[in-house]
Amino acid sequence: MAIKQLAPTLSVAPQIMPADVEDLSAMGFRSILCNRPDGEGADQPMAAQIEAAARAAGLGFAYVPAVAGALTDADAAAMRRALDSLPGPVLAYCRSGARAEKLAEMADMVCVRNAGHYDVLIVGGGSAGIATAASILKRRRGIHLAIVEPSNAHYYQPGWTMVGAGVFESGFTRRDEAGLIPRGVEWIKASASTFLPDEKQVVLNDGRRVSYIVLVVCPGIVLDWNAIPGLSDALGHDGVTSNYRYDLAPYTNRLVKQFKGGRALFTQPPMPIKCAGAPQKAMYLSCHRWEKSGVLGSSDVQFHTAGAVLFGVPAYVPALMDYVDRYDINLNFGSKLVEIDSASKTAIFEQADGDGVKRVAERYDMIHVVPPQVAPDFVRTSPLAAASGFVEVDEATLRHPRYPDIFALGDACSASNAKTMAAARKQAPVVAVNVLAALDGKPPVATYDGYGSCPLTVEAGKIVLAEFGYGGTLMPSFPNWLIDGTRPSRLSWLLKDTILPPVYWHGMLKGREWMVKPHMIGA
The missing domain is CATH 3.50.50.60 (FAD/NAD(P)-binding domain)
Incomplete structure (x- = not known):
């Protein structure tokens, strides 16, 4: 089959047959577009036959018939609409491929004319x-x-x-x-x-x-789930979860609720990552629930971070260490998750020591993973x-x-x-x-000024409200008598639990700049 690639998301070909569709799917095409009118040739399959084969293979399909030698602007506009709606890469075909190529060119001209x-x-x-x-x-x-x-x-x-x-x-x-x-x-x-x-x-x-x-x-x-071999296939079952995905956060809740003791691992990859405190938040909140249910004492909780410190701004570390000690968490610095073996429920870490880098295998009953991010x-x-x-x-x-x-x-x-x-x-x-x-x-x-905030949920009902700017400079939003961000606070929990969601939906996304008016140069 003579396939000509016009762009990363579009190729053209001569007439294809229903039997070709499975091979096209294996080649990576996600949609097929027919530019040949039905009945043009005696040996030509109907577009509906190609469509049926495409749907069976899980591919998209569009029928944009056009008469060779009489292509119109309306044909080009229909081609543009089809290309905009189909998942790519797309394979467009006609009798020889030439008509599909010309239509693609005309569709691009429509596109250029319509570009905003x-x-x-x-x-x-x-x-x-x-x-x-x-x-x-x-x-x-x-x-x-x-x-x-x-x-x-x-x-x-x-x-x-x-x-x-x-x-x-x-x-x-x-x-x-x-x-x-x-x-x-x-x-x-x-x-x-x-x-x-x-x-x-x-x-x-x-x-x-x-x-x-x-x-x-x-x-x-971008959360690079595939950077850790075995992780993508393991997510969402057999104790492997992450709060960094909408569909997995409920699974975290279910795992923590059902946990009856054993080994629970929590990981943090090298920086940069979004919300650097989130890997710890999951751990502290889980430990608090296990403490209340009486299973924490029979649990081995480990925090594996690729970093060298618990948190990048030293002022907040003492309060966090109080909870590390309270929950008896085993800290592992310079420990990077590099593989998941879900069959044996084993996580492989790379850890630096005096002799270089060693690989350490840790069995788990549950593991909360944060992927590398790029x-x-x-x-x-x-x-x-x-x-x-x-x-x-x-x-x-x-x-x-x-x-x-x-x-x-x-x-x-x-x-x-x-x-x-x-x-x-x-x-x-x-x-x-x-x-x-x-x-x-x-x-x-x-x-x-580099301001960022990380409400560190150290237990249900209490938060260490980390607020800081460039260079780790503390930048509290509230007076110390109201909220001391370096200590756990119930008021900070109220802020995250009740106040911040409506501030997000009805303030930030509406252009209401409560407490974030821009600092004007020279002001």
């Missing part, structure tokens, strides 16, 4: 993207603004720790993306694939190019990336040092702050006012 041009283009419709859009529009209505985001669902990820602890229901943390996009913002439901900063364009996964005056990049961070591929391989792979920014203004019309925030930017929702909440207004300044041809007018 925006005052502000935001790549990423998570917490950072929506909050930034809302903050921009609060200040200046009428901005032509679009968000590039492929997902239909939006998650309040800080709530997953509470789901794993049995405090929140998982549905409490999920809402439809469409209902959160600010009014006046165009939602481009696609993924970014390439940045062309010299042309002031972003290429989407379907080949469209979108142009901008100012670009904001905040697509988040920048998205299209960021890491782009001209925008720093050496770390994340979008390079000036730490204060969050503007790219080489492209003054580009800003980044949230988990995808290279700033050395902790990657937390609280950081994005503080960054969004700073980026918003600096974006508007850039639109006006002016330099940045606001700065970000």
